[in-house]
Amino acid sequence: MLSSLTRKHNDNKANLFLYSTGSTALEFQTHKTKSGYTIVSSRGHMKHALKLEDWKLANVVPIYKKGSREESGNYRPVSLTSVVGKLMETMLKERIVEHLKTHRLQDQKQHGFTSGRSCQTNLIDFFDWVTIIIDTGGAVDIAYLDFSKAFDTVPHRRLINKLQSLSLDSNIVEWIRQWLSDRQQRVVVNGVYSMQGLVTSGVPQGSVLGPILFNIFISDIAEGINGKVCLFADDTKICDRVDVPGGISQMTNDLGKLKKWWELWQLSFNVDKCKIMHLGRKNPRAEYRIFDTVLTSTSEERDLGVIISEDLRVNSQCNRAAGNAGRMLGNAGRMLGCIGRGISSRKREVLMPLYRALVRPHLEYCVQYWRTYLQKDIDILERVQRRATKMVYGLKEKSYQERLNDLNMYSLEKRRDRGDMIETFKYVKGIHKVEEGSIFKRKQSSKTKGHSLRLEGQRFKSNIRKHYFTERVVDTWNSLPVEVVEAKTVIEFKQAWDRHKAILNKR
Template identity: 95%
Template sequence: MSVFKSGRNICESGLSFHSDARLATSLSAVSALSTDRLDPSMEDRALQPRRTPVVALRLGGLRMSVKFARQQDYKRAIDRLFYCNVIVHVVCNCLCNLFIKGFYQEGYIEISIIDTGGAVDIAYLDFSKAFDTVPHRRLINKLQSLSLDSNIVDWIRQWLSDRQQRVVVNGVYSAQGLVTSGVPQGSVLGPILFNIFISDIAEGINGKVCLFADDTKICNRVDVPGGISQMTNDLGKLKKWSELWQLSFNVDKCKIMHLGRKNPRAEYRICDTVLTSTSEERDLGVIISEDLRVSSQCNRAAGNASRMLGCVGRGISSRKREVLMPRYRALVRPHLEYCVQYWRPYLQKDIDILERVQRRATKMVYGLKEKSYQERLNDLNMYSLEKRRDRGDMIETFKYVKGIHKVEEGSIFKRKQNSKTRGHSLRLEGQRFKSNIRKHYFTERVVDTWNSLPVEVVEAKTVIEFKQAWDRHKAILNKR
């Protein structure tokens, strides 16, 4: 399989592939791997030890020379080509366990268990220096077990072997040390190799295991007979896996969270250490609370955005809208909207905390300070954050319904069957709920709004067409 064909197949499989003109310069040197040929000059360079200095950077950073930058570009281009081949092989051979709960899609907890009065325990596990401690021989064995092309495996083996590092502090170099474990951080191949290495960690586990890079979570329902013992057994199996594959847990950072009012709050151990109970945990940048409320996340998001807005205001003297607003959209607003479809606030106090940041930003624009908030938004051609969340909800729903998000059919939404009422053919079926948390959860709150949309909106062919149709629909409603 050629390198360019591999890249095209990735795009067709729904995975991202960033084309780069610089890849063409490395094609002739790398394409030989598909035809059992290797450029002698490439082979000589591959056999030479790579000596990498670990530099103690100043706060202001370190300038890279042009020569060093070009070397890094060349290495990353090579990494991308092999990254493509590895992913194409994994996808084409249906080795989906590497990706379903890995870098592309994370598993989620069924809130319906909590809504019905159940209890769930979540163990947040952290590997100790995960990317630096992957044993090379065991990694190569796993790559070979995937039936990857032997040339690719050989190249990765040479890429990992004979690496040396030294530490540089104030211009003083330490002695060279041979690197016998770990995947190079900052490389393109590093994350996928690590993901392959831990791909079998969930084998034999009865609970739900969620993986994202080196972040591992295991969830078990504990209000049913045998639930606590099952969680204990699963943690024991994870300990055995870590010992077998020489990837140890950082027990000081491993936590347990108890969800549900009737949770027995059992005590668990891993590596002979009792897991610390926590009421809040940062999970992929979002604060999860044991009561499943989002106030802590709203306060954190508003605080980060407010501090960034202060930096923007102090960093530029101009208050023109064409200067200030692009910086607000690029640097401030992402803090308020990161993963917001998951933690969208429904209490008015939390909504106001987030909106207050945008109110302050629009007041900074020259000539708008004395106007009302809605007038400022109209002048700047902006939506309130609440309206943007409404729009974002519908965009995400469209992606799920149309299959743009690759998830198992019926795992997120259920279609209404034999609906005799008026409306479009893509109507969704809501579920019964008892608590406000479930009522305002993404999969429940969007159902009524989605079902009320006109046919011309939901039958858009692309996301861009849907956004345009949604904006026209809302504009018509606002005029009424």
């Protein structure tokens, strides 16, 4: 851990402390004093001690998100905090996470900053419920809710009360209370520092403890909500079925309960950025209000970076992914052109790492959720990789399949096949931490051939449900050999899958 630190960092005093003590710095103790908590070496031969106050100054760096660069609200304030403080935070976080797991206090609706969950598990979980209703001819309304500076406005006293309600160790709670109080921050832009200011609320973005403290603070936001709720940190969406008697009233009541929660816990949200999406042919397209403001209706919304359309088609997402990847590939090509126009800049050893690191992620982000089954969309995505492989010296005149063979690569479509099975393996084996039975149902044992981890497919009427992740993977997963599905780790599964496919391709 110490070897990864540099002497010139955002916290020179902390790094000096670590370098002056070597490995013994990890053997430290905390001592409570009149001025707070002090860190000293457990071996007692330190020249310097670090007070908790030394960790309370944060250098805030603005990180651009999206929109106009002239608007301050389009930047995320990330706090560069003490290195030693982060080491201490890491140890406390481990204790807190263990306590939450042991006592089953983790929020099942929260997918952000949670081990075994991700943006993709959030989308798959939420829209599994949505597509089931749409498949039966029903209609749903989705409310996308936008918190206003949620991390920066968490009230400290209320947060401490919630920590105490979880029966956490009182020393940990007291340490966090001290850590949050009397914090100072200053903005750093192009090496220029602003004046220091007192921080009266919020959890530091960029800290180790900040995300888990925020998750704890909003963990009860969905209590009493009848609809489907899914969160990724502060990104919140709620869905209710509205083509049944009382459906619209239920959605209205759920939004009202969320409004009361925001008021009680002193968080605010930007009503102007909250959106309603109406899905389903029989949707009554009702209006909803929060604080007497009618929520804007939208036919398309970016949800955790993925474009969601009210018809649940994914062509917009495919076009956007291919467009972003194509632009990145063009940038990489121009960058290599600046380095040199000769053969060396087009070698596979140069081009392919750039493609894998900078281009392909745009084509595969959360793709197990939005995977397309239409050939025109498949071709749009594959076109980017076709172009990338043609750029490699000596391969331009070969066919696409020959280029893939020479480069030891799969087509993107085959990578999506492989990705489907990897994600299924993670769900079945409990690597993705979701409620048992919420995504897949195990098939009851029978005398028919097959492995013991087979899944139960559900009936469907529409292509939307037929090609959704939780349905399309069932037959392929059930047909896998025992030695593949019984792999103990993800790496072992990938290797077993590749061997299995290699054998099938030789037949």
